[in-house]
Amino acid sequence: MKHLFKQGSNPAKPVLLLLHGTxxxxxxxxxxxxxxxxxxxxxxxxxxxLENGMPRFFRRLAMGVFDEEDLIFRTKELHQFLGEAAExxxxxxxxxxxxxxxxxxxxxxxxxxxxxxxxxxxxxHHPMVPRRGxxxxxxxxxxxxxxxxxxxxxxxxxxxxxxxxxxxxxxxxTAVHWEMNGHSLTRTEVEAAxxxxxxxxxxx
Ligand code: MLT
Numbered sequence: 504m505k506h507l508f509k510q511g512s513n514p515a516k517p518v519l520l521l522l523h524g525t526x527x528x529x530x531x532x533x534x535x536x537x538x539x540x541x542x543x544x545x546x547x548x549x550x551x552x553l554e555n556g557m558p559r560f561f562r563r564l565a566m567g568v569f570d571e572e573d574l575i576f577r578t579k580e581l582h583q584f585l586g587e588a589a590e591x592x593x594x595x596x597x598x599x600x601x602x603x604x605x606x607x608x609x610x611x612x613x614x615x616x617x618x619x620x621x622x623x624x625x626x627x628h629h630p631m632v633p634r635r636g637x638x639x640x641x642x643x644x645x646x647x648x649x650x651x652x653x654x655x656x657x658x659x660x661x662x663x664x665x666x667x668x669x670x671x672x673x674x675x676x677t678a679v680h681w682e683m684n685g686h687s688l689t690r691t692e693v694e695a696a697x698x699x700x701x702x703x704x705x706x707x
Contacts, residue, residue, distance in 0.1 A: 511544035521547035522607025526557035560610035578613040604628040639673035650692035
């Protein structure tokens with residue numbers, strides 16, 4: 504997958520996996536990584552799917568309606584890519600924390616829904632429920648931060664609560680931060696994510 508890797512100054516820190524929103528690139532979320540943990544290595548990936556020229560991580564059939572078959576295929580593809588990247592760049596595969604926005608948050612949530620040990624933690628900005636009606640793996644010890652909008656037109660608050668409940672029931676430790684800025688990725692929610700990260704991983 505097209506990506507960039509930036510070696511951090513502290514190899515003991517988690518690797519921050521950046522996953523952009525629809526129409527984004529691997530450059531978009533670099534400032535977030537800087538705010539979350541300036542010492543951590545960064546693996547930033549570009550989605551492999553194009554929708555009218557806009558990169559995405561999986562296909563959708565309509566706004567908010569996911570192509571499940573492609574979602575499953577692309578989730579596996581990303582999961583396998585993370586293993587290859589860990590070998591190539593010589594980092595600890597079990598120490599990856601995803602930071603995703605919108606479509607990128609959805610594929611990060613899909614990694615959690617399909618694989619027990621793909622992510623050590625995840626910061627999800629405006630995620631949706633990636634799939635329904637499946638049994639989640641045991642996510643014990645996975646830390647998840649969800650930034651959601653009370654007035655997000657892409658994702659009603661009930662869906663954010665449903666995602667929180669599904670992850671919690673699978674054993675994940677979650678924290679939900681609410682905003683009132685629609686589907687936008689705001690500085691205040693990134694600051695809240697940075698505070699949560701320090702508390703969740705302070706001994707790293
Ligand atoms: C998605 O398709 O993943 C969601 O609708 C969010 C978006 O990318 O607009």
